[in-house]
Amino acid sequence: xxxxxxxxxxxxxxxxxTVVPLGIVAWFALTxxxxxxxxxxxxxxxxxxxxxxxxxxxxxxxxxxxxLIVGYPVAYCIAGTSPRRQRVLxxxxxxxxxxxxxxxxLAWVALLEDTGIINNLIRSLGLRxxxxxxxxxxxVLGMVYNYLPYMIMPLYTVLIKLDDKLIEAAEDLGCTxxxxxxxxxLPLSVPGIISGLTMVFVPAVxxxxxxxxxxxxxxxxIGDVIESQFKAAYNPNLGAALSLILMVLVLVCVAVMxxxxxGEEVIAL
Amino acid sequence: xxxxxxxxxxxxxxxLYIPMIVLAVASFSRGTxxxxxxxxxxxxxxxLFHDGLLLPLLVNSVIVAVLSALIxxxxxxxxxxxxxxxxxxxxxxxxxxxxxxxxNPEIVTGVSLALxxxxxxxxxxxxxxxxxxxxxxxxxxxxxxxxxxxxxxxLGQMDPNLRDAALDLGCTxxxxxxxxxxxxxxxxxxxxxxxxxxxxxxxxxISYFVYGPRFVTLPVEIYNYTKKPLQPKIYALxxxxxxxxxxxxxxxxxxxxxxxxxxxxxxxVFGGKGGRVG
Numbered sequence: 001x002x003x004x005x006x007x008x009x010x011x012x013x014x015x016x017x018t019v020v021p022l023g024i025v026a027w028f029a030l031t032x033x034x035x036x037x038x039x040x041x042x043x044x045x046x047x048x049x050x051x052x053x054x055x056x057x058x059x060x061x062x063x064x065x066x067x068l069i070v071g072y073p074v075a076y077c078i079a080g081t082s083p084r085r086q087r088v089l090x091x092x093x094x095x096x097x098x099x100x101x102x103x104x105x106l107a108w109v110a111l112l113e114d115t116g117i118i119n120n121l122i123r124s125l126g127l128r129x130x131x132x133x134x135x136x137x138x139x140v141l142g143m144v145y146n147y148l149p150y151m152i153m154p155l156y157t158v159l160i161k162l163d164d165k166l167i168e169a170a171e172d173l174g175c176t177x178x179x180x181x182x183x184x185x186l187p188l189s190v191p192g193i194i195s196g197l198t199m200v201f202v203p204a205v206x207x208x209x210x211x212x213x214x215x216x217x218x219x220x221x222i223g224d225v226i227e228s229q230f231k232a233a234y235n236p237n238l239g240a241a242l243s244l245i246l247m248v249l250v251l252v253c254v255a256v257m258x259x260x261x262x263g264e265e266v267i268a269l
Numbered sequence: 270x271x272x273x274x275x276x277x278x279x280x281x282x283x284x285l286y287i288p289m290i291v292l293a294v295a296s297f298s299r300g301t302x303x304x305x306x307x308x309x310x311x312x313x314x315x316x317l318f319h320d321g322l323l324l325p326l327l328v329n330s331v332i333v334a335v336l337s338a339l340i341x342x343x344x345x346x347x348x349x350x351x352x353x354x355x356x357x358x359x360x361x362x363x364x365x366x367x368x369x370x371x372x373n374p375e376i377v378t379g380v381s382l383a384l385x386x387x388x389x390x391x392x393x394x395x396x397x398x399x400x401x402x403x404x405x406x407x408x409x410x411x412x413x414x415x416x417x418x419x420x421x422x423x424l425g426q427m428d429p430n431l432r433d434a435a436l437d438l439g440c441t442x443x444x445x446x447x448x449x450x451x452x453x454x455x456x457x458x459x460x461x462x463x464x465x466x467x468x469x470x471x472x473x474x475i476s477y478f479v480y481g482p483r484f485v486t487l488p489v490e491i492y493n494y495t496k497k498p499l500q501p502k503i504y505a506l507x508x509x510x511x512x513x514x515x516x517x518x519x520x521x522x523x524x525x526x527x528x529x530x531x532x533x534x535x536x537x538v539f540g541g542k543g544g545r546v547g
Contacts, residue, residue: 003353004351006351009347010351017406017407018369018378022369022381073281074278074281077275078278091518093285095515096286096289097467099471100473102491103491107292110291117304148284198372203375206374226380227376230383236387243381246376247374247377
């Protein structure tokens, strides 16, 4: 027996449970619900959801960029500590991801609600409560909160691999710390930045729970529409068409982002 | 600048843990409203242990997580060994397939599996196809890439001479694997298995599309719960789970530290890099 054949069960599994299902999605997207005949009507109906697609992409992009701005200093700080402390700090970044994201999001709702913790506090100070929830900002906050670890992990992975000698060399050659960062550290962290942006963008653009809980009817995202096609309205063909477009959209976004890096993959494990 | 960065980092950590604090505090509150503190009680915890609903759902989640992590670890480790022996072209194709569930939005994976199961159910004339089996299959599917991506780098770091040495000394390839290779890649296998387990335990989006009413997991029930008023004992459960995961992470951390110290020592003994005997 050759070693290669050890991968055969895996390959069969993945073809049956990832490649074939995607084929079925495409097939549903291109057929009529009642008759099963070939049709482009489902894909044509997707055009009415273009504003929702744009809104999802916009909020997800905004969240990804905020995650980068917030996550970079944190990753930089972790990478600069002693190895033992690094392990603990890294663990503390991963820990929230192991806890139910539904309940963590609900805790944010409890904080931000009109009768929530923060507004109760504001009221007890005799001030007027703030509209903290059911708007775009709250959805972005939910996304940033939930997916920030996905940004910190790959950034940390590239930053610890960074060779200190390069930074010393730049300093010896007369760079100010700001110049060192601009000319050495930042360019070398590009693969981590790309990886982090992708890892935040993909779940953010397709979320439906965060927008349901933190948003309003005005912040319906594409994930909400897909979910309702399968769970409420029951139109799997339209749902499949929307999923197909979402998948293509994500692939295009990921491909565009990957063009900025040298094709080097950073996997944060 | 450095102090600013430290303060900022501390604030971000606080931000990450605010919901945990809110939920932990709520688990000790008398009231049902999470936002209003009504006095201290341990009532939610005793209610949790007398509850006939939540704990069986947690058991369901653990069963799926353990089984799917186990199967994915075996299949994935085998696959990682196989992938390394592949020609570059075949390897690229295989890794592209491995990346599908990683880059696809979870909702698309969930929807695609739901459609597959519904389709198969229709062909086999099964009325309600969604259940334990569909949930398990879905979890194994999204767990497999995590195992492969954590085992592959360890195989790459391993000295290829080790396997040859074992074979020269009379091991069969299977013996070489169980006597030599598996010990070298064990950290990768363990971290892959652990990651698969936690991913599976907390998975909501994919499970939501492939679960059936006969076999519900905790995250799915929490979602269904949140459409009604939440029962505060769920905060008690969350707090306990948080402690369990924190504890297991600390243990894992200590094990990892020990492993690294041992590695560092063996490097000193052999005088080579990473224990490589030249």
